[in-house]
Amino acid sequence: MTGFSKFVLVAACGLGFTGSAGTANAQELAGLPGLILPESNSENGRALFVSKACVVCHSINEVGGENAAPLDAASMDETGNPFEFFARMWLGMKPMIEMQEELMGEQVELTAQELGDIVAFIHDAEQQATFSAAEIPDKIEDLMQSD
Numbered sequence: 001m002t003g004f005s006k007f008v009l010v011a012a013c014g015l016g017f018t019g020s021a022g023t024a025n026a027q028e029l030a031g032l033p034g035l036i037l038p039e040s041n042s043e044n045g046r047a048l049f050v051s052k053a054c055v056v057c058h059s060i061n062e063v064g065g066e067n068a069a070p071l072d073a074a075s076m077d078e079t080g081n082p083f084e085f086f087a088r089m090w091l092g093m094k095p096m097i098e099m100q101e102e103l104m105g106e107q108v109e110l111t112a113q114e115l116g117d118i119v120a121f122i123h124d125a126e127q128q129a130t131f132s133a134a135e136i137p138d139k140i141e142d143l144m145q146s147d
Helices: 042-051 082-091 093-104 112-122 138-146
Strands: none
Touching: 042 112, 082 093, 082 112, 093 138
């Protein structure tokens, strides 16, 4: 994917992201009443990583595509600003959307909750430890082969 920047994905304990299939309470951002980070669930993020076809281009445990940066928790920053994730994703959006439209005929849609869950999975080494190719359904595997 030409021009696709490696994501430096970040999430922090206390910022709404938890590991081990945990769900964090939505937390208000300091000094900004009413602006919160969504609850996140890494187990749900694991399923979404596959069903939303992230795995077509990204890999975890060497399972998945090679057209974009691997998203192993071990290579992620331990703490940081989750908005950095969104900023970096924004930079790679054009080639991501082009690939999605080419392979799937449409852009993948993600809610804030789904994105929060995926980011939680990306940072959860325990959840990722057992991630395997057996979780990828034939439909997604076909997309991986056509890529």
